[in-house]
Amino acid sequence: MSFRKTDDVSISLTSIFMKLVGLWIAANKSEQRVRNITVGYTMIAIIFGTWIQITDMCYSWGDFSTCIYITCNLLSLSMAFLKILVLLAHKEDFFRLILYLQERFLYADYNDYEKRIIIGCKRKCIFFVSFLTFSIMATLGAYVLKPIIANISRNTSDRILPFNMWVDLPLTVTPYYEITFVLQVLSLYHIGITYFCFDNFLCILNLHVAAQFRILQYRISNITDLMNRETLEINQRFSASSSCFANKYYETFKKCIRQHQALIAYCKKLEEVFNLIVLVQILVFSMMICLHGYQILIAKTSNIVRTIFICHISGCLCQLLMFTYSCDCIIRESLNIAIAVYRGPWPFLPSTTSGKMMRKDLTIVIMRSSVPCYLTGRGFFIVSLETYTSVLSTAASYFTLLKQRVEATS
Template identity: 45%
Template sequence: MQTERRSDISINLSTFFLKNIGLWIAEDSVEKRWMKLMLVFTTWNSMFASVIILRDLYFTLLYKGDILYVVTNLLTVVMGLLKICIILTHKNEFLNLIIYMQQNFWNVDYDFCEREVLNNCKRTCVFFVSCVTSIGICAMLSYVITPILENIGKNQSERIFLFNVWINLPLYLSPYYEILFVIEVISMYYVAVCYFCFDNIFCILVVHLAGQFRILRYRFTKLCNLEHETSEVTLTKHAYEFYAKLKMYIRHHQLLINYCKRLETVYTMIIFGQVLVFSVLICLFAYQGLLAAAPIARRTIFIFLLIGSMALLFMFTYGCDGVIEHSDEVALGAYSALWTTMPMNKSGRMLRNDLILVIERSRRVCCLTANGFFPISLETYTTILSTAMSYFTLLRNRLENADD
């Protein structure tokens, strides 16, 4: 299993970025101190970036600059800061979710069909995490390259930063410019990592949770299988064994339901914030990337951000939709068990009654919600995109009328 983990790109990427910001499982006291140091450094950089962008908003409003550009940057920075603050509030629960997944989802003996379900989850996570991470890195590189390209051929006093600083000091002269430029790049890196790394690990958690519900459905389906032994004596002999196995599966079902509730506790506010903000962000990214009168390098930033935000939104809604679908289908697996072949002795009757309870409980599907207001599914994805398109149309029409 350790070899498979090392070959899993999604786990490697998520582990790398979470270690970068200091939110991973420490194996010894030295690593624990290092994680604390990185966490402090990440928090400081996120707060520094927030202060810079808030000052930029204030002076942009004061001097009537490009408000939409600054607001777009502000929402992006604030989302990253809010995510890390929420995760820090639930730090122990967050790390325990990862530990539980390692111990109970991966380090388990599976048969061939169950292994195929796990491999399918792995491929899904690799696709989503690789796409979101690659687009995020491209957006970061675009942020860095844009001022470098625009500074070519300019005097020192005309040079620009990643984000406007608005301080009455000779910061545009060397070496102060280079020092502050590097500080902004570092801060931007940590804000960007906080923006997508928690969603990457969330994708892994929910996709594997949905996979566990699929495995449980398969186990219920195979519960009473006896191959070719169908005599009454054989069925009576095995009825007690099947009932003992059923109790084990019911406990597994309860653990998965509790795991979903724990995941909901950690991520519900993050999901709520993203659902509220993503429609506005996608609208602003689309405007800045497609319609704004800006250099191509700057527009490239927002094209990457637009693609990345849509991919990230699809990633977490797809995972949540999978949990809803496969937790509901556990009922089909319980009904498909060959309970009709069981004798009507004590174990057979108890098995039937407990299967009915499993079916009834499975009809109350597990789901991740936006702070309890509504469940997240692929329908949420289409709703947010529809709202973003409406905002985009209104913004374009308003700006066109203002120009006229």
């Protein structure tokens, strides 16, 4: 099962990456076998990369800068491993989120104003996804260029690999070097894709949910636009049969309520699937930004290593921003439902049975909208733009402590 043809570059690009990882909806059994093989390869690549880094850490213990460098790599590996494990555990629910996005959000019947909301949402998705993808791909490219540049002035017997491997083999000699180099690069790119593709998709889901809340606000505020002209004329004349208008209004409003309930349920399912990833990611971001800052500003490393971490810290900041901003959009737009209710023509409804029920339901909607939809870090905190500033503040504190420690030992 794949998305129909769409002009949404962000979804098309992200779906390609997720197919490469192996977590995407299969159309038939043969395609499902390919997905299973791809997931297996992804797990092997992550385990292979983790083994390389842990072994290098053991042999490099005592070299502070090298250990910091390896720790940065291990944090990225652990995040990629956690994301795929969590989503494999919630695979059915994750696929339902994808199908619901496709059927109810992307290809629903919208009027011109609602289409403009969806187009604005797509533009935001394209910006965030493109920038994060470029940053991570640039980081991966810098990892590959590092040994290529370093080997220019070296003998063939003294060549280095993208990552140190401590095995009892002549890895600097042909063909061992070329085989090992290709294996490391393939694993590197697969791990990199696993690291960011799920964050891209979560951002897309969040922004589309926020857009649906905006569309719901418009429909509630302009509920008469959803009704036929005959009913509208009855409302304008305020004739003795105006109860017909109240009945029609109430029926249309119930559709909006059902849409609101569906969006709330969708947000709860998002929270259920992604809350553990959110928790660990927010906790790890502070440490990663701190350690990347150390590699850029303090550590005595080559320019290519600094380039790696400049690209990586740019990706981290974008990743954190799109993550917290998209969650904040859900909070703000779900709260604005209560404001949209006041803009409707409910004061003109007659005191009929439908009119009284309508006012009661309006009150319930306002009360429910006062509690926003949100994503949390396993229930410990709500993710919003305030989380972004908190993570940066914590990272700055960690960096200050690390700098003082380095200055004290030097």
